[in-house]
Amino acid sequence: MEMNIALLPGDGIGPEVIAQAVKVVKAVGQKFGHTITFKEGLVGACAIDATGDPYPDATHEICAGSDAVLFGAIGDPKYDNDPKAKVRPEQGLLRMRQKLGLFANVRPTFTFPSLVHKSPLKLDRVDGVDLVFFRELTGGVYFGEPRGRNEQGTKAFDTNVYSKEEIVRLARMGFEAAQKRRKLLTCVDKANVMATSRLWRETVQELAPEYPDVKVEYEFVDAVAMRLIQWPKAYDVLITENLFGDILTDEASVISGSMGLMPSASLGSKVKLFEPIHGSYPQAAGKDIANPLGTVLSASMMFDYAFGLAEEAKLISDVVNLSLAEGVVTEDIAEGGKAHKTSEVGDWLAAKIL
Amino acid sequence: MEMNIALLPGDGIGPEVIAQAVKVVKAVGQKFGHTITFKEGLVGACAIDATGDPYPDATHEICAGSDAVLFGAIGDPKYDNDPKAKVRPEQGLLRMRQKLGLFANVRPTFTFPSLVHKSPLKLDRVDGVDLVFFRELTGGVYFGEPRGRNEQGTKAFDTNVYSKEEIVRLARMGFEAAQKRRKLLTCVDKANVMATSRLWRETVQELAPEYPDVKVEYEFVDAVAMRLIQWPKAYDVLITENLFGDILTDEASVISGSMGLMPSASLGSKVKLFEPIHGSYPQAAGKDIANPLGTVLSASMMFDYAFGLAEEAKLISDVVNLSLAEGVVTEDIAEGGKAHKTSEVGDWLAAKIL
């Protein structure tokens, strides 16, 4: 198969972890006879530094012309504590999501038996957790207008807005995923307070009869924030709006103890995007110590979701499991064993594939 | 001292837990020679059933004419799955907060050594946790206008809005609390996305020099949702807007393993309100099994925050600790020991005080 892949390493440890995913993807391409072309683009703080724009048009053209995007991480502390900064790295991310039409962020949370003891939760709570969030990614308060300040600057406002169509297309993805899994869908909202949430709940209630095999539960976002820690095994597929999804998927990401390994996919258009859920971790940048497995597993999701190549996807997750079993891992999960460098882990995985 | 206390039992287990707090408050009044007058009002689903209004004017008059309000819980499942219901119990709660001017919700999270093993988190993570949220309670998306639907009903919108003054008065409470505690203040926002959050961050940055002994940290809401579980001991005082506060205080409430015991206070006006953080728990209503200790500890906070009576407050928390030590507790925390009835626990506490 011909595959055009855009690489957006981004900031911090982004370039290092993307480099390992590239080794793995190349090895898979070689083994299965795929022709893979990579094109690299700038995004985030590094793009601001180079061009003044966190998502330059040149980068968008590369992405829009590709089949899939492999994304590292963005963000730089120098922008975080300056609320008056006019241009911020995150704007690049948001513009990218919107311009590419990536309206669904898929974030699985599952456990690796060899890492589950690293969870902050007790073993019985977390053992065997297997849930997936479908977070709406191009609507809500992230993009709603009007937003800003009054003239005197003494008042600020944001608008949360959702149309029925936006909810329907995201919810259908959730229903379909639930049908292939344990057939439980949880609609997360704040319908006791927010008008947008009431439209979410109403719309999901209208769709439910089309998926008679799926049990639908409606839960308030505050209740989910609790139950996710109390008993995460209660969940299968969760659907929610952009902001709630931002908060809850991050909360969920720590429960398995394997945050550095968690992949994600952003879907919705011809071009699909894949990225680890961890951040740009600036303190570790350039030290060859970052854990590349979240990015490598994102590449695995890419073969599956973007190209329908389940065998290739499986091979990647198999070699990741092998690296865990044999202790070929970075210092964050080495635990007394040898701490391997980021680049060593990538080399080892690629060699195992070939 | 003369004390006028409004009692709003509300729905579900509300009446049962309030009844125990009343026993305790009466006993304290008797012991210390305070003249306490109680007036009871309807709020929530029971108020809708009786009057069609979840916060009737008569109830507001009772509250506005009191020094403090003791509140149980509201909410009834019959309203939850009907997104089209015109009147909902929660509206009563929101209207009450706004009309009484209760702009700050104070939610401590701390541990009881005898209960900490019930936490879903591992002992080393949760042992000794002691943090307190100051959640803004009368602004943000809960009250912002415009909100609603477009004409065809196919689009819904909410407005999040904050003025500088609203942020200042809440933030000052947080700074002052931090000064009396471990001197760490965390401002929780989403300043990388939301205009309101940028005003929060900016305003807190402006206030910070007035409190040179307080260390201020700024953290995004998604990061806090993670760190609260990973290492809750990192936090001391957290300040945040209404919706983030709703989600995060509920998340925080489960980490100590003592959710049924957690009290809260809502401050901001002459009248102050005190309530347990748990909900109306309709499944348990009328069974005399609900844990009254969260409400009793809310009454303890009332003596302290509303009347400046620290000795009375301390006596109540001391007898609560005694009830835990001697196993005079309800079934949710009885653990093999005898499960006492809600009313028995209240009687026992009152008797110990006298």
Ligand SMILES: CC(C)[C@H](C(=O)O)[C@@H](O)C(=O)O
């Ligand atoms: C960086 C930030 C704008 C972004 C978001 O809030 O969507 C991030 O937290 C994420 O979840 O990808």
Ligand SMILES: CC(C)[C@H](C(=O)O)[C@@H](O)C(=O)O
């Ligand atoms: C019942 C609901 C409207 C309320 C809120 O969201 O404020 C509740 O969750 C709370 O935290 O007191």
